[in-house]
Amino acid sequence: MSIRFESPHLITTFVIDSIDIFICPFHIGLLNIRIHFPEDLKTNDILHFGDLFRILIANEEEMFKVKVGFNENSLYLVRDFILQGLLVDFTAYIDNRTADSTTYFGSLPFFIDERMYVISFLPILNESKIIKKELYRIGELNGYDENGDAYVGASNPDYFERYYEEKVYDRWGDTTYYVTSDTHFSCVTKEKGKIGKQLSQQMYGEHFYGLLLFFYYKLVLLKLSHDYSRVEVEKDIKKVELLTIMITTFTSKYYLPEINSTSAGKEIFRDVKRVFRIEKLYEDVKHSIAILDKNQDNWDGKRLNYLIQILTIYTVISGIFGMNLVIEELGTLTFSRLKSYSIYEWLVLFVIFSGIFISFAMGFFFIKRWLNEKRSRKRKLF
DSSP, rough: EEEEETTTTTEEEEEEEEEEEEETTTTTTEEEEEEEOOOOOOOHHHHHHHHHHTEEEHHHHTTTTOOOETTTEEEEEEEHHIIIIOOOTTGGOOOOTTTTTTSSSSSOOTTOEOOEEEEEEEOOTSSSOOOOHHHHHHHTTTOOTEEEEEEEEOHHHHHHHHHHHHHEEEETTHHHHHEEEEEEEEEEEEEOHHHHHHHHHHHTTTTHHHHHHHHHHHHHHHHHHHHHHTTOTOHHHHHHHHHHHHHHHIIIIOOOOOOOHHHHHHHHHHHHHHHHHHHHHHHHHHHHHHHHHHHHHHHHHHHHHHHHHHHHHHHHHHIIHHHHHTTTGGGGGGGHHTTOOHHHHHEEEEEHHHHHHHHHHHHHHHHHHHHHHHHHHHHHHH
């Protein structure tokens, strides 16, 4: 079914081929919307579309630049269109609590902005020359400016050169380029026929899932980094332990430094990994949580020392006085006998019963805490 798109400089239709929802560990969900454009749509139109359609939450001026819907009488903002038009039945399962809760939809306090990431396959006419300036525009989704002219977010040729060196993979230069930025991953090619079809299938096959995996890595690491910043060592003992378990589980079960076996795939995703700063984020999170864990161990050591001192006092008092003054009378203790106790015997009696109570209470809370931690680890990871 055709979907209508309206913006100040573009009115067109597009087709949604599929909607995929990925439920991932660490309470992260990913939504993928695969779109097919009309064949006569220009490259500038596609960049303009991608730049505006990806906006989910922004200021009022940006949000009302674009409307999407099934017809011109029912147009929505992009976020409302996704939730009310495409995922009507699914919204009942979305957790809409605030960002202070464990899970929520909408605001990502640990992420850069509230915009979707764009992946595209862009076939170019054979007679068109692919220059570095255009590759920059593609990478940054520079469509149209306020006057409807082709927009370029930079003017320095040296900057275009540096951008090209950092974010463009040109193994098949002059015909095919891969551009990777923080907002857009694109295959730009002049190839047609069998080779063009193969590149398209590869882009929406192994390259798509490879990038999706690295994007997930980035989200997990940013989430862990954000959770670390909100932890108070002395108060959030459970959170510190869970953070340590989460980074250990992520490292051992999910984090794969290499995800492609071909030489070209390794080189492409080496660039993706570098642009997403996966290694830097991973090392920062590991280092931060290692420091947090060390501080937690120091704090636990102090608490253990305080507990030992208290128990030692109980042991000494009950050992010196209790065996001789009170213990033999506990079985036949009566109220009239209690009235004749001296202040020292009352002290020993208090120590004995409070010690027994504390021992049982500590055992109960230890078992309760162990069971709660076991359940919370599963909820936190999945």
